[in-house]
Amino acid sequence: AQTIHQWPVAEIKAVGSPLSLGCTIKGKSSPNLYWYWQATGGTLQQLFYSITVGQVESVVQLNLSASRPKDDQFILSTEKLLLSHSGFYLCAWSLNRGDAEQFFGPGTRLTVL
């Protein structure tokens, strides 16, 4: 069975500090991977997607970047956090098919102070 793990579970960071969030998928080779962000009470927005190692496409510009260094790993980062980066960050995976369901990880709660 496939499992998706996100780290850390929660993070409190200062404005202007760097950030790195991680996601790993086990039990599935060559999945599509996705990063989402949900502000408290806000709409879930897709930020990035990746269909293969080393290739990442941006969907929404939020002064964040993403990388896929390994087939099973997806990283979200920024060098300088803004207050507006606070929220719930979710990683998801799917098969490489247009009609494929996306399976979400447990999420990382980020608070920027």
Add this chain to the structure above:
Amino acid sequence: QQKVQQSPESLIVPEGGMASLNCTSSDRNVDYFWWYRQHSGKSPKMLMSIFSNGEKEEGRFTVHLNKASLHTSLHIRDSQPSDSALYLCAAANYNVLYFGSGTKLTVEP
């Protein structure tokens, strides 16, 4: 402008009642529709998908899709307090999934 609009924003139904949720996309390039359920503080879980015109039923849940109007609806019969959650509609265009802002469903015992 949001590509996926959901209504109502919130809905209260009595236990055993019927809940009806609506969703419309403004993007004619979307091909597939999903309904996800998200409990407070948790990640979304897929409830049902629908890709063709018509109706699909799974247990107490029924979804309808009209591709001409890009409108989908979710109906929950015999609603239970455990159905209380945020219901999210999503529409896909290739590898991008657009979510609506959700309908908050409360089922009162």
